[in-house]
Amino acid sequence: MKALAALAGAAFTVAACYGLGSILAARLGAGLRRGEKFPLAFVLGASVLHLAIFAVMALQIAYKPVLIAMLSVCVVAALVTGDWRLPAKEDTPLRGALRYLFGIIAVAFTVLYLFNAWVPEISPDGSSYHLGLVSRYLRAHGFERVTTSMLLAFSEGVEMLYVPAFAIGRHSAAALVHLAFLLALALAVLAYGKRIGKPQAGAAAALMVYLSPIVGLDGTIAYTDVATAAIMFAVFYWIQLWDEHRDSRLLLAAGLLAGYCYAAKYTAFVMLVYAVGFVAWRTRRWQPAALLAGCSLTMVIPWMAKDWIYLQNPIAPFANQWFPNPYFYVLIEKLWTTRMRTYGLQNLWMLPLEVTTRGEITQGLIGPAFLAAPLALLALWSREGRKLVVPCALILITYFGNIGTRFLIPCLPFLSLAMLIALETVAPALALLIIFHAVTSWPTVVMRYTHAWSLQGMPYKAALRIIPEEQYLGAYPQYQWARMVEKHVPPGKLVFTLNGLPDSYTTREILISYWGGLSNDVGDALTTGWSKPWQPAKLSSFILPDQKYRRLRVVQTGAATFPEEQWNIHEIRLYHGGQELPRRPEWRLQAWPNPWGVQRAFDNSEATRWRSWDTLHPGMWISLDLGRDEAVDRVQLELSGDEWDARMRIETNDENGRWVPVNATIEERPVRYSGSIRRSATYEAHLRGVDYFLIRDDDFGASDYAEFSGDWGLTRLEHAYGATLYVVNP
């Protein structure tokens, strides 16, 4: 029954997209051919349906009947208007042997993909955040303001389509919708080949994309990369249709899809640049390009507005330096994006071999057949080829922002076509290449030459629920952790983890230590509890001229040796005559950067510290307005052991209100804290509403939590499947 529900949820959603797209395509006078109809109408319909679901979400009416009614209207309308029908058959057949060869290969991989997409979803990002937020929105019947994870700040254009599918058929339905995008992508490449008079190259290129291990893997789980690639290729396709017919109505479709690119994945926005540039270049006028850009904004603005309203940053989780907010720290964004640019690869020249045949570092491979990619240079000799190379190059530029193999997927349709159009008339070469690609992409073969993330086989028993869903998922520890959380944690409570778990299988909110300001703060306090370098280790005392001060500030003048290096201050204390000045409510505290965290330097807790959450650089400061003139002769800073390059001076206001340095002498000495930093850390977590911790046995600090749970003030609720769930003692 679950298997059928999944299939029904996906089929209904896909049908609604196709129906809506068919109606639109007909009204725009697209004149799509038979082979183009499904892929182009489906993707176009998906763009508009996603916007409708966005509206339902914003109106907080995302109930199952509403979603089903919405899908039904799309399907019925297409049937009633007759737009559902496919156009008449066309005659650009492949040559006999090639047709059967390609057909057999395509069917074999389609069966493989169908069963893989149909199994209970447990992919890392799919079962956690892609479907986690879908599940969450459905529980809330609309959007919720989620400020705790950078991953939930992205535009969610493809996930919007997962909403009705999930509502009907749960997790697998979403993965099957993604599979529909994979089919649409391959069919679009095939159709494009036919349209430009290269049917054999088109068919081979479609298979190059379709069989690629990373495409097959990604397109059968609830990710969004293959869908994004399909949308991007659809933009190109509609632009080419417009170029052929010069009917400005076609620009509406291209514009909507270009905007949908942004909604699907920020970096896919490059297709709007391509589309606008291409139209402007071909027409030498700005109006058509403006029309296209204007249409795209209908898809872009809702997502920007959502992020601006909820997160104070229209392009969250990026550009936090330009749009400062307390939810996502600048340093985390910097380190994350830096990491994504390298994945730890020492040399980017290793990339071609890594993404084609190894795939262990960049998490997947496109297949050894793509080592023939230099063939794409041959495309430069033909007009059709050059048309492909330009968007391919543009997309490739954005790829270097994240060199994970799956981020290459949008390139593949263009690259494959460009590689193969020169071989249109060399059928044996095409056949050999595709046979090689098929063999080296089949899961059991892939596992022989790499341990990269890839499909593992044909799990038909799990797909058909011959193996019950609970039994299949139960073999995954991360699923068990989600059930553990569901069992022990009361509704509405936050659960802190270091590495996350499949959110879509629990109704509790899961924090991951590195994905948001709250998690970063709680994680920092907890790490301070067990890691000595994090703890207060030295006192810097600034001996000031004994006089009265109204305002004081500590200015940082050093520069970081490492990008990870921050300015950290556990406590700032003021003294006069050996006595600490009580921290009066009239004091006013400010800091830059991270103004939101300044109170942590004045809270008397050794487990917390104000952190710059930006790379240490000159000009950072913390200021203190005492509210009245007070005698101060010493400013004492308690600093962490991981403070290396920070250099500080004290400033005060002169009579004109300008900050001027104070002539202070500095004394430094080590400090040792005698209280329980561990207990202080969990106390801080509790103050922030975080009372539950799921700690894996291999997490940093795991043995400390286990061994000193009493000192932490934690009670162990359950230990199973290599993880322990703790609750903070009241």
Added chain:
Amino acid sequence: MSFRLGLLGAICGLLFGCSNLPEPYPPPAQRPFFEASTEAVRILNMSDGDAEHHFVKDIDATLQGGTWRWTGKRPTIRLRPNANRQLVYSIDFAIAGSTFQQTGPVTLTFFVNDHLLDRVRYTSEGRRHFQKAVPAEWLAPNESTTLAAEIDKMWTPPAPGGPPLGFILVSLGLEQLGAESK
């Protein structure tokens, strides 16, 4: 044209200038002081993150090879075990070949709260393990307990100025018989 530019400027200003920076904050509620509570019965590995918290004397601050530290004459640590019954004093250490050449056979004396637990003579270099049950009356649950191991002969450096060395300490602590292993 200037109107359009102005509009563009205004939009940019809105986009980039309208950030929600907070007003200055007052000092927050002051956090309470938490007394360090007791610890489970444990072996202190020299590589443990909190190892230095437990050092009393004669253990070098530098962790060598990720696992061990040089000692002085009488390396001593402090633990607060939450039990006093069925406890076993346990130490993993090594006598370095380089020091043994100078000192020859050495005798180590093991202490719990300054009670002499045992004395053992070692006539060769190499890794050693010693353990022995601790009388329950020597320590009290949840009280600070010192564990020590004293070497009778120290290695002295040939050139003046360097520190004399005792032995190589890997771990020292208490085990509880019958306790569930972690």
